[in-house]
Amino acid sequence: MTAHRRSQAWPWHAGTILAALGVLAPILALMGQAGQGSGAHWGHLLQFVLPGALVQTLALLGGVGLLAAALGVGAAWLVTAYDFPGRRVLSWALLLPLAVPTYIVAYAYLDILHPIGPVQEAVRALLGYSSPREFRLPDLRNLPGAIVLLSFVLYPYVYLTTRSMFSSQAAHLMESARLLGYGPWSAFRHVALPLARPAIAVGLCLVLLETLNDIGASEFLGIQTLTVAIYTTWVTRSDLAGAAQIALVALALVTVLIAVERHGRRRLRYTGNRRAAPIRPRRLQGASAWLATLLGLAPVVIGFIAPAAYLLALTLERLGAGQGPSPALLRAAGQTLTVSALATAAALAIGLVVAWSRRIMPKARAWHRALPRLATLGYAVPGTVLAIGLLFPLMAAERGLAALRTATGLDPAGLVLLGTPAALALAYVIRFLAIPVGTLEAGLERIPHSMDQAARLLGENVHGMLRRVHLPLLRPALAASALLVFVDAMKELPATLLLRPLNFDTLATWLYAEAARGTYEEGAIAALGIIAAGLLPVILLARLLDRPAT
Template identity: 65%
Template sequence: MQEPPLLHLRRFFSCEAGLGWRVGTILIALCVLAPIATLCWYALQGTAGHWSHLLSYVLPTAFLNTVLLLVGVGVLVTSLGVGSAWLITAFQFPSQRILSWALLLPLAVPTYIVAFAYLDILHPIGPVQTLLRDALGYDSPRQFRLPDLRSLPGAIFLLGFVLYPYVYLSTRIMFSTQAASLLEAARVLGESSRSTFFRVALPMARPAIAVGVSLALLETLNDIGASEFLGVQTLTVSVYTTWVTRSDLAGAAQIALAMLAIVAVLILTERHGRRRQRYASTQRTRAMQPRKLKGPAAAVAFMLGWIPVVIGFVAPALYLLNETIKHFNRVGSVSDQLLMSGYNTVKIALIATVATIACGLVVAWAARTIRNGSTFTLPRLCARIATSGYAIPGTVLAIGLLSPIVFLGNLGAWLWKLLGNADPGLLLMGTTTALVCAYVIRFLAISIGGIESGLARIPPSMEQAARLLGETSSGTLRRIHLPLLRPALGAAALLIFVDAMKELPATLLLRPVNFDTLATWLYAEAARGTYEEGSVAALAIVLAGLLPVVLLARTQFKSTQ
């Protein structure tokens, strides 16, 4: 029986349940909602002329490019991810064990770094086209050249080969847990291997595919570096140019609202795909046994399996390594500005990681301490709101955080003057506060998800015993749960730290003057057409990104054994 709202609200704010944790949860949820509310307010400030200009000249092209990019990337990541997952699960061939985790490696390379690398690799006078002309007997790019990578098909190709691991990971887990008896029954009834895949295995994996594709498309929508490098005018790029180049904040907010509409469609699609994700069996199922391939079939499987890894990770990583070695051989060191960018990156990522873990702990613990039979609780609602920040593109967050940061800065200055001190001026604007807030909102879903998973492994009887012995809610968390949560906290912190190091859109728009991170340094180098120190910054980001990928690969490999 669902309890009345007023009774639930009284229970929520009761001292027994932990008033501080509940208030903190509400404040965190409001902080996530604040950028959206601010964005709507900004958009309403635009005049009819703003809307008319955007609808006539900006939105049609940007919206069409964005939709075509999402459709193309969606088709490519689905094909690569599902195909790779089935290849690894259903067949056994040389290097299959290594390939099972190597297919995750493209996750370590941000999309803008892949675009940065391939713009030089596939340049008309780059190594690939030069080698092809030499092999075909041509002397100059005028005689033979590949299609220009700076195009919408080029962006679809590169983004698809970087983001397919989202689909591969979720789909492979689903394929690995499917009962072999179902597939064998289909074969006994006369279905071929191909028909068994399309009529049995694939329909059962549709919820996992929907989740993976949605994540890949959200990353595509958030991308700004790769799209701009490749000359594709997407909504994200339009927000950046409208705000920074034209100083039109209202217009940028209006474009950002169009992006939020696409985000809402993607989330609804993902929820629709998961609505029937309930497959149960009263018996212990036997996992599917891969079929061993030999001869030409094994060679084809080997080639098909490694192509995504080579294109999505090996080629750009080797290019960056080669360019870094050439840079050190030529110069012998990196500039002081690049070293400062590296220091800024680590510093801001550490601050954001600590803040995000702390906020995630507040939300997860607040939801843990209230348990009843209701399907709707205020802590659960706040947790869902707090995790929605990951779906908000960085450019949208950047615009939405302007007014809240200014308001908090003015409030702090007013309180400071109220105590009899001199006017401190702008307290928060011009600092890294807005940048940290954007990181926290965007990556809070990682923190809450990791901590809730860790808490789920701790039996409620432990905290009940502590409370019976007179321990408070905070004391129970500090003395019992935090030591047991160390693995979950460490894994979540690692993922947040690396994602913060790679974040580009929000950093470009919210960084203080003369403040660079490795991501913005690389963006500036690519914008100038210089690839020397940019490759050093890119290689550092890739090496940092390898850490969570290796951790993820180890975890998933054990879970599918």
Template identity: 55%
Template sequence: MSDLALRPLRRRARLIPSGWAVFAFGVAVFAVLPIVVILTTAMENTGALWSHIVAGILPQATRTTLTLLVGTAVLVTVIGTGCAWLVTAYRFRGRAFLEWGLLLPLAVPTYIMAYAYMDVLSPLGLIQGVIRDLLGYSSPREFRLPDIRAMWGAITLFGFVLYPYVYLTTRMMFLTQAANLVEASRTLGTSRSAVFWRVALPLARPAIAVGVSLALMETLNDIGASQFLGVRTLTASVYTTWIVRNDLAGATQIASAMLVFVVLLIWLERFARRRQRYASNAQRSRAMAARPLTGAKGAVAFAVGFLPIFIGFIGPASYLLGAAIRRIEFAGISPQIVRATLNTVTVSAVATLLVLVAGFVVAYASRIRPGPWTGSFLRLSTLGYAVPGTVLAIGILIPVAALDRFIDRSASEWFGLSTGLLFMGSGCALVYAYTARFLAISSGGIEAGLSRIAISYDHAARTLGHTSTGALLKVHLPLSRTALTAAGLLVFVDCMKELPATLLLRPLNFESLSTLLYGEAARGTYEDAALAALVIVAIGMLPVTLLARVGTSSSDPVAFTDGAQESRSGRGIFWKTSGRRSAST
């Protein structure tokens, strides 16, 4: 049969969706459903309620949120970009430690950072006590430092926890810039400081924009640190309106307003690099020659780079370790801690498995059936990470609660039995929230891993008689095992640290490590929560180790730019580059 006669058959075959495309469509619907529910519910609950929210809640909460976002953006940009240039452009004693040590604050969630410093910097805490002893004062009434429970305290804590997002992306861009650009500017008489401002910084601006947008999404998602520090953000307003005032409709309205912030952040990130064009000859490019610093200059450089590590990780981690040891010596390990750890590990493991399966479905469908539809399914599956946990929790609660009521009513009518809160009470809603929120990590990392496998492997497998599923089992799964492992580790740790969605969707009498810490800190019993916080930080070290391995290796310009260009929301740039490099090893 001629090629001309085969064209209609091929066109008809492309119109018939494959099983993988259908499954990918289901995953996309699964991920987008909470956002659709939020928007439709918010439009239904209009009228006097909305006018009250607009007049009484949104103005103050919006101003507070904007102030926090702007302050955090400035601080993470200064710290992250400055540290990235320091360890890239200069060589001094201790630089090797700083290269990976500057990533350590990623292991400390913002609510744990706030919890630790609230106790340490309180009027009766260690630091103020030592200062009063040195100055000769006897009580907090005579001398006390400014209260950290303020906007400046929140901005400072967020900045020193979230700067690694900017540090990692910006340093990778500094490493990929060819040395001849810097050398050309130097031959034209440009000083080393002017090279940073006029050459390196403009080239790294897209990477800075990506890092800042990721840090701001984490700031917008936070609820624990904001509550502890008395900063009433939109996220805190959603939680208070829903839980304290028992007003789900009002919480839905505020959540819909928060989506505007999410869209704005994504648009700003895309706008900042809309004209990004980066080309590099990988065979001829070489790293920029670092300027050696010795003596006092080297010591100052190390001290500058060490300060963010101390404030963002060593300080709070040392406090948690000391408090946990004292608590264990006094009362041993509480059974409540053991139960919370088991609950956290179980739910996180189940969610991680579902996230990996769903991520592989959308990534593999996009590979074997490339086109606008499967590409859209892949992009839609990543939207959940851009949505704060409180907003996502509301979007999940409404349909899941309705499904619970329907099943209970049907079971009562047909069998005379009451099923109760079948999905809400069993933790399925919480697993749903974790899966929808962290699906971007899985799909992005797995897609990056699959992209390293040559398409000729697919053709060879099909020539040997394997179906697409057979090729997956025989070829793609073994070759993408490293990317799967990396994505699974990152998802598992993020599930363990997630606080907002866990607070709102956990079943009755269910405590995770994060909610246990939140409850103890809210009651002021800091010593009881220290062990839970220490466990979270210790487990959070696992993805930091992985990121340090990626960040300190020689960077691949193509991997970085592809990851940046393909990043839609969430942490796509990290996981894409991480997945690609892992797949290549």
């Protein structure tokens, strides 16, 4: 790279460095603050808080991981290896639970399965009972209930990655297994499943990270996880130092999860012939075909159709009674759209800087190549941990801004970042920056480097090459990134609960407050709005998943 080109590229590299430092700042600040905590704090946490929270967190992670992996792998193999009625619809419908955040599923099922809810009322009427005191189903508020609900919402992460791996496997591998005497189940267990281990590991890691990030469903269902402990320690007990120390433990658990996932597939290297024919689904007949349809439909019904239909019924009932959304709910919807749009615009701009910086310096040093990876670390950090860590840089920035206003003769009172929507948007950017970085890097990789050389021969510099050549070609990637970031920001609950300003609600926090009060009327409208927005990226994923088959 010439000195002239290096001088043109430097602003992009500087932006990447700032993005990486911005993501690392809350993590480093959290580690420093937790390390400065008193021994009495650590002693209290180790004796009274961490043992129970850590045990329940690990139990929840283990149960959700096993059940979600079974559901995701089973569903992926079912729609890949077998042909049955409704298979084409189920191949994308199995992604629908991704549109429903975990806290909404818990919110809906707590009402559906309430002792005086529709399900238990119907069961009692069928059995001839008239009161919950005579007969009631087991309470959903326990660890097994949380494991089941979270698994039926999060299994699509495993399904998505595993189905792509199953679809790309060559048919001759399965045929060879059959010739060696393996039956359908043995061929799946000895050939297809081992080949899909890297995909399963990636999907399962995402499931566990989402489980650890959850706060609404765990709290609604009475599970005292590390995430819930962080929230209650700060908000209920006003103990920021203790919350920082629990957050550090949660961050250590995230690091262990990622390290285990990387270690488990470090030596797994699979190659295949892309021209080989994919697996041809085996046609099922009669009862086995309809049984396959029912098995594929069950996760969709439990994870999406049942809660979404119930919330829709509640919403229509309220609207039919002439009770529309309250002004406060409409204000929360407007604030949700505003802060999500700000975060989306900022994340796209920063993601473009990071991705373009890597593009224009492909032979950079190792430390520079690591910067884009550092800029995407926020996605692996639970929202509560990120919020706690972000507090300390924001407080330092506020002190610096107050000193600057004092030096210039202005009134130093008032907050510019902390306790404002700007802090919330910043948390969203750090949390979801991995989405535009990854999507735009993938989009740039599809553009041949010969176009860069042609643009330079025509006299374009680095900035003009991006503006006139690459940005038009990146429009699909930019649109997909904007959609994913916007919807994820709308659904984000943990960081929003901890960083939102006073009297500032989003749809997620409005729903959380309604569930805490035990009221379901307006909460159903907010939940339905979040689900409707969440359907958009699911539709996009379904189209991408079906593209290789076309």
